Amino acid sequence: MGSTRGALAAAGIVGVLALSGCGSAGEPAAPAMATGSLEQLASQVGCAPEIQTDAAEIRQAICAGDGDEFILATFTGDAGQRQWLDVAEDYGGHYLVGDRWVAVGGTEVIAALRGRLGGTTEEGRSHHPAGGGGEEMAAHPGHHG
Amino acid sequence: VYSSRTKDNRKLFRTAARLTAAAAVCLLPVGCGTAPAAGVQITPQSYGSPSGDQKAGGPVAADFVDITTVRPTGPANGNGLAANGRSGSTGSFTTSCGTNRNQLHNSDNLIVAPGVDNGAHHTHDYVGNQGNDAFASNDDLAKAGTSCRNRGDRSTYYWPVLRQQDGTDEFDAGQLGGGAEGNVGTILRASEAQIRFVGNKKGDVVAMPKFLRIITGDAKAFTNGVANANALWSCTGFEDRQLSDKYPICPAGSKVVRTANFQSCWDGRNIDSANHRTHVAFVQKDGSCPQGFKAIPQLQIRLVYDVRAPRIRNGKVREPFAVDGFPEQLHKPVTDHNDFIDVFDDGLMRKAVDCINSGQQCR
Numbered sequence: 001m002g003s004t005r006g007a008l009a010a011a012g013i014v015g016v017l018a019l020s021g022c023g024s025a026g027e028p029a030a031p032a033m034a035t036g037s038l039e040q041l042a043s044q045v046g047c048a049p050e051i052q053t054d055a056a057e058i059r060q061a062i063c064a065g066d067g068d069e070f071i072l073a074t075f076t077g078d079a080g081q082r083q084w085l086d087v088a089e090d091y092g093g094h095y096l097v098g099d100r101w102v103a104v105g106g107t108e109v110i111a112a113l114r115g116r117l118g119g120t121t122e123e124g125r126s127h128h129p130a131g132g133g134g135e136e137m138a139a140h141p142g143h144h145g
Numbered sequence: 146v147y148s149s150r151t152k153d154n155r156k157l158f159r160t161a162a163r164l165t166a167a168a169a170v171c172l173l174p175v176g177c178g179t180a181p182a183a184g185v186q187i188t189p190q191s192y193g194s195p196s197g198d199q200k201a202g203g204p205v206a207a208d209f210v211d212i213t214t215v216r217p218t219g220p221a222n223g224n225g226l227a228a229n230g231r232s233g234s235t236g237s238f239t240t241s242c243g244t245n246r247n248q249l250h251n252s253d254n255l256i257v258a259p260g261v262d263n264g265a266h267h268t269h270d271y272v273g274n275q276g277n278d279a280f281a282s283n284d285d286l287a288k289a290g291t292s293c294r295n296r297g298d299r300s301t302y303y304w305p306v307l308r309q310q311d312g313t314d315e316f317d318a319g320q321l322g323g324g325a326e327g328n329v330g331t332i333l334r335a336s337e338a339q340i341r342f343v344g345n346k347k348g349d350v351v352a353m354p355k356f357l358r359i360i361t362g363d364a365k366a367f368t369n370g371v372a373n374a375n376a377l378w379s380c381t382g383f384e385d386r387q388l389s390d391k392y393p394i395c396p397a398g399s400k401v402v403r404t405a406n407f408q409s410c411w412d413g414r415n416i417d418s419a420n421h422r423t424h425v426a427f428v429q430k431d432g433s434c435p436q437g438f439k440a441i442p443q444l445q446i447r448l449v450y451d452v453r454a455p456r457i458r459n460g461k462v463r464e465p466f467a468v469d470g471f472p473e474q475l476h477k478p479v480t481d482h483n484d485f486i487d488v489f490d491d492g493l494m495r496k497a498v499d500c501i502n503s504g505q506q507c508r
Contacts, residue, residue, distance in 0.1 A: 052259075052283050052356075055415035055424065060259065062282050069280050071260035080419030087420065090365065090471065091254055093261030104260030124261065 033098050033118035038074040041101055045116050047072070058084065070105030070113070085122070092124035201310050202327045203475030204392065206462040209455060212380045212393040221389050225361070225375040225406040227343070228428040228443040234344025238442070238497035239508040242272040242293040242302065244338045249292075250306065250316075252323070253279035256358045256421055256484055266326050267305045267364070267469030268317055272338055274301035274488060283356050286488050295508075297493030302340060304483045305364070305469040307333045307403070307450055312464075327476070328469040336400065337449040342442035344501040345409065346432035350440045352494045353487045358417045359425055359444070361407045362482030367474045373422065376481035377404040381449060390479040392466065394454050401450045401466070405483035409443030410434030442501055444485055 034041055038059045042049040049061035049072060057080045060073040075081035081100055089095070094110045096103040098119035103110060110121060220226060229235065249271040251263075255278065258264050262279045271277055276289025291299045308315075310330035317323025344350050366374035371389075378388040379402045380395035387404065395401055408425035415424040426435050434440050455465040467476035474480045489497065500507035 050282055050284070053358075053417045055417050057415070057419040057423075058417060060417070062259075062280065064280075069260075071280075075419055077419070083420040088258045088261065091258035091261045091264040091266065093258055093264050104258075106262075124258075124264070 030114050030118045031116070034101075034116070035099050038072060038101070041074070041098075041117065042072060045113060068105075068109050070103050070109050073102050073104075075100045075102075089122065089124040092126055095122040095124070096120070097122050200327055201329050201467065201476060202472055204462065204465050204467050204477065205475075206457045206460050208392055208476075208478055209394050209457060209462060209465065210388065210391040212383045212386060212388075212395055212399070215386050215388065215391075217385045218387060218389075220375070220377060220387065222371045222374060223430065224373070224427050225377060225404075226428055226430065226432075227406050227445065228345045228409045228432055228440070229343035230346030230432060233346040233348045233432065234350050234440075234502045234504070236501040236503055236505045236507065237341050237343045238500050239339070239341040239506075240273075240293050240295055240298045240300075241508065242291070242298070242338065242340055244335045245270045245272050245292075246334070247292070248332075248334075249275060250332070251278055252317075252320075253277075254484065255279060255281055255301070256360055256417070256486065263320075266471045267328055268323055268332070269303040269469075269484075270306050270335075271301065271303045272340070274299050274486075277301040277303065277486075286356075286486065295493065297490035299488040299490075301486045301488065302446065302483075303485075304403075304405070304446070304448070305481070307335075307401075307448075307452070307466055307468055309333055309452060309466045310464055327472045330464075330467075333450050333452055333466065335448040336451045337447070339445075339447040339449075341445050342497055342501065343445055344442065345428065345434075345440035347434075348440065349502045350409075350442050350498060351411075352498050353411065353441045353489070354416050355487060355489065355491070355494070356416050357411070357425075357441075357487040358421065359407050359485045359487075360421050360482065361405055361484070362480070364470055364480050364482050365474060366479045367477040371479060374479050375405065375427075375483075376479050377406070378402070378478055378481070379404065388478065390477070392478045394457075401452050403446075403448040403450070403481060405444075405446045405481075407444040407446075407483070407485065409441055410438035411441045412437060413439050442497060446483055 034044055038049060038061055042063060047063035049063055051061045053060040057076050058073055063070050063072055093104055094107050096110045096113050096119045098117060103113050114121060250268050252268050253264055260279055264279060272292050274286055274289050274291055276285050286299060289299060308330040313331040315332050362375040363369055363373040376389050378393050379386055380393045380399040381402055382399050384402060393401060408427050410426040410428060412424050418424040426438050428434060452466045456463045468481050470476050470480045
């Protein structure tokens with residue numbers, strides 16, 4: 001991994017989070033939903049965020065460990081957050097959605113993050129082969145199309 | 146247990162996917178981490194759909210029109226007009242980045258769905274930057290290789306592949322993003338991929354900010370409506386006739402052309418926006434930018450394909466060509482789209498802007 005990435009222990013984010021009380025057995029109880037700036041949220045999960053986009057409506061960073069990387073984004077408005085999610089979820093993916101923040105990554109990373117930041121998990125759309133039956137839209141609220 | 150795939154591993158997996166499509170049979174996304182084939186995500190129910198049993202879901206005969214029978218038109222919704230003309234900044238900067246001869250493909254979309262690995266429901270062609278995937282950072286892009294002859298251009302240019310639905314299984318025949326989602330047939334390599342930046346007919350342009358993201362067109366325009374659509378289809382020799390919602394049938398000796406004239410008005414502040422659209426805008430009919438936006442170089446991408454014209458008999462189309470897309474979009478021509486992240490060196494961007502504003506044709 002690039003040495004410029006967030007300085008995380010080799011154990012990776014999931015490992016760090018697992019040690020902090022959200023066990024791997026069963027669904028851990030999520031704490032109250034975190035709020036704050038991108039940097040504040042990142043510090044709560046031990047991530048040194050690599051800022052990618054610092055725009056008026058959205059700030060977006062990569063939190064990277066040894067294969068446990070995830071995207072963390074904060075928004076200045078609820079509408080913008082929902083729009084961002086709607087187009088992203090068309091491409092699939094696993095999301096943790098909070099109050100004007102979103103994390104995107106693998107299912108295990110998202111589950112671990114939920115144990116620290118609270119929030120609601122959402123799954124992107126998954127498609128079946130065309131003509132091969134209906135289309136699955138799991139936990140995908142507010143889709144406009 | 147969690148995936149311990151690294152960025153380098155992912156690239157290895159993708160290379161393996163290209164080279165050994167049919168041979169890859171490891172069905173576990175984790176647990177066989179040392180074998181390159183592990184990253185090839187194949188779902189049992191979709192694997193190995195035989196040739197001749199490919200389900201594309203579209204297009205249909207009515208999606209095609211004989212280019213010789215249509216009148217010259219422009220984009221119906223006013224998007225995608227050329228910003229340049231005989232006045233204002235008349236120069237250009239052409240960058241030569243090849244035609245993706247090395248077959249760099251993935252189904253990620255770094256702009257729209259960062260962090261969604263193997264996510265998009267269609268396969269992209271990449272030219273320019275060679276390091277674009279779902280987790281690429283700006284730093285990764287700035288350090289990656291480029292297919293552009295001018296090494297100062299590490300921009301990423303990517304668009305959904307065009308395929309001929311001829312029953313051929315490609316590397317992604319059983320995968321999400323590929324054949325498992327109706328994107329079937331031979332991936333066509335463009336015979337030309339012209340990428341140039343032009344000026345604005347009302348005046349000078351200013352430099353694009355580094356890492357500016359622009360998505361143009363709407364992959365879901367068939368169901369969303371055409372507000373954000375930006376698809377232009379034509380044939381060589383007929384490019385005064387542009388189709389925005391039909392594929393062309395070109396006469397013998399004439400090739401299919403896909404053109405994308407990008408948004409070339411910038412809000413002066415932001416490299417992205419929450420919906421990835423409002424930080425940039427299309428020029429208006431007279432070339433001017435909307436209030437609050439300034440003119441930047443317009444990216445114009447022109448892709449030429451030497452593709453067999455589909456045969457239409459009794460209202461049925463045989464072996465059509467079509468863009469990759471979301472299954473429910475039925476491969477409609479209006480869903481064509483194109484994506485770009487500016488990764489020009491500062492010096493090269495200055496040179497491009499100088500060329501454009503001084504009326505020079507540079508490359």
